[in-house]
Amino acid sequence: MRLLASTDFALRVLMLLVRAEPGRPVSVEALARELGGLSRHHLHKIVQELTALGVTRTVRGASGGVVLAADPATVRLGALVRRLEGGQALVECFQPGGCACTLLGECGLRGMLREANDDFYASLDRYTLAECVVPAAP
Amino acid sequence: MRLLASTDFALRVLMLLVRAEPGRPVSVEALARELGGLSRHHLHKIVQELTALGVTRTVRGASGGVVLAADPATVRLGALVRRLEGGQALVECFQPGGCACTLLGECGLRGMLREANDDFYASLDRYTLAECVVPAAP
Numbered sequence: 001m002r003l004l005a006s007t008d009f010a011l012r013v014l015m016l017l018v019r020a021e022p023g024r025p026v027s028v029e030a031l032a033r034e035l036g037g038l039s040r041h042h043l044h045k046i047v048q049e050l051t052a053l054g055v056t057r058t059v060r061g062a063s064g065g066v067v068l069a070a071d072p073a074t075v076r077l078g079a080l081v082r083r084l085e086g087g088q089a090l091v092e093c094f095q096p097g098g099c100a101c102t103l104l105g106e107c108g109l110r111g112m113l114r115e116a117n118d119d120f121y122a123s124l125d126r127y128t129l130a131e132c133v134v135p136a137a138p
Numbered sequence: 139m140r141l142l143a144s145t146d147f148a149l150r151v152l153m154l155l156v157r158a159e160p161g162r163p164v165s166v167e168a169l170a171r172e173l174g175g176l177s178r179h180h181l182h183k184i185v186q187e188l189t190a191l192g193v194t195r196t197v198r199g200a201s202g203g204v205v206l207a208a209d210p211a212t213v214r215l216g217a218l219v220r221r222l223e224g225g226q227a228l229v230e231c232f233q234p235g236g237c238a239c240t241l242l243g244e245c246g247l248r249g250m251l252r253e254a255n256d257d258f259y260a261s262l263d264r265y266t267l268a269e270c271v272v273p274a275a276p
Contacts, residue, residue: 001223001258003139008229015241034240077250085139091146102172103153109270112215116261120139123254132247 007084009038010046011132014055014080017068018133025058025065053083055129077132078125090117145222147176148184149270152193152218155206156271163196163203191221193267215270216263228255 016034020026032043047066050056057069089095090113093104101107154172158164170181185204188194195207227233228251231242239245 001139001141001255002226002228005230011247012239012241015245015247019241019244036238036240077247078254088140090140092143100174101150102174103150103157103271106157106271106274107153108265108272109149109153109215112262112265112270116216116258117139119261120254120258123257124250127246127250132250133241133244134246136244 004085004088006046007081009035010050010084013046013050014129015133017066018072018130023067025067027065031066072130073128075129076125077127077129078121080129081124082121142223142226144184145219147173148188148222151184151188152267153271155204156210156268161205163205165203169204210268211266213267214263215265215267216259218267219262220259
């Protein structure tokens, strides 16, 4: 089982913003540096997605960059990850278009997988974005 | 979040075997027919994996094929799916080799994702392989 690489990186972007001085934008250059392997193109797409979700906003100008648009202590992790995963189907038959599986009429597994999927997100919902960053040991 | 396509198909193979007459091998041809889009090559790999896990065995001969090697009422779904997913890392830093994430020292997210991952499998463990197949309505 795996999350999208874009979800993984989106969570890291948010953690970098949580770690930064509150309200002080972090430049895309600084984010790219911290995220090592991530291309500028992918980073821009991720920031666009986070802004569309209302979690970040972009500040223009010389000292501009990306900043949190929501209090991280109010952002539930499960709801956030669920939205970042968006259209991902856990298995083929969860796709909006369905699938041609011949077992559908006798299938108990779908309901079990749906419960497990919900339990995954409910587990994450016990935490907030703010709790993802713990102070480094001195 | 998604499972491997091979896990999805492995579960369908097992459900087809649960549905079949107990102890009567199902031919690879019949399985391939029921699984529509799946190539014979992939089907062979999946059956090999299930046999290596001790869940199926192969019977040679004219009326040979694949048969369950375990009582499906004793096969816990969570443990089964966890083994089928094997080396899949939920996020990059769960890979055996780790990753170069600069946040590792201040990261609370890893633990939360690990708990959610465990809760997903614990949820599936409430069910057995036998329960995945429900009798078709008459």
